[in-house]
Amino acid sequence: MEVIKPGSTIGILGGGQLGRMISLAGRNMGYRFITLDPTPDSPCGQVADFQITAPFSELKAAKELADSSDVITYEFENVDSNVASILETTSFVPQGSTLLKITQNRIREKTTLHSCDVPVTPFMVIETENDITTAIDCLGLPYVMKTATGGYDGKGQWVIRNQDQISIAIEAWNKAGVDMIIEQFIPFSKELSVIVARNAHGQMKTFPVAENVHTNNILHQSIVPARITDEQRKTAERVALRIAESFQVVGLIAIEMFLTNEGEIIVNELAPRPHNSGHYSMDACITSQFEQHIRAICGLPLGDTTLLSPIIMVNILGQHLSKVLDKMDQLPPTAKLHLYGKKESSKNRKMGHINFLGPTFEQLNQQINELQIWT
Structure with a gap:
């Protein structure tokens, strides 16, 4: 792969906060940026050299992005995979569209992971209304019903805990109008994530395992280092590296996992991009996830991911x-403090994050509690 050197222009499909932080990291390295997003003055557009304001599905706008870029990346997985596929034929899109297409659909994602012998939550695809009832025999209760596409931060998900809630699930399935999947509810002791970087030369590096705490299905905190055993950490890293290698990732991939009460690691979801649970790396690692993503897609050697300090994001x-x-x-x-430049603030919308650094988890937790911001 030819190295994309500083001074080149990186095109970003998507203008959200991840694109913003990719651009800020890349500017320090000497790259220029252009972004495509339907929202005028998007978070990424504020710091990029130029924003194309158009729907992700508009081919004319995608061609304009391609004509202005030396390499193209995407900052979230709900961009149009068909557009990414078309761009592949005329432009340099090192992440490709295949992984994007897989991770946009939970059914494809689970099926592909299972075929790679990656431990995943037992699941079944809903093909008829009757499947919602028979899932009890296959997976037991409680179970989680999810839309195959479009869900994030708990949207498009229903936890069915007893027989009385089956009617709720059936009503939701009838209204959804999209494919849906049922997953066994996994009792877990912790939610973890591992971010892996891989470049086109096959070099791979993991970031330290994050322990994630969710509130109302939205990530609240990432604690690093995760409070797990050394063997559990090694297992999580091995699983993450196997996924990155199996999928021939170029760029970053975030793997969200459950640590079960029995100590097993089970993969929950993938995100083929920088991830909220990796924001701690901006201040606590030698190389941030955003710089690493640029290094990977531009064919540069990957940076050191050593953790410099305990941190809670x-x-x-x-x-x-x-x-x-x-x-x-x-x-x-x-x-x-990191704020994302979003003009409208609404409940549960991610507006920024704070990285708290210090010698111990206990001290950091005390600092957070004393502020009384999240209570």
């Missing part, structure tokens, strides 16, 4: 933003 949602701004003078001197 805390998301700032719409309902937290005013408190954060009011209490900026109370933030510890080792806390790093």
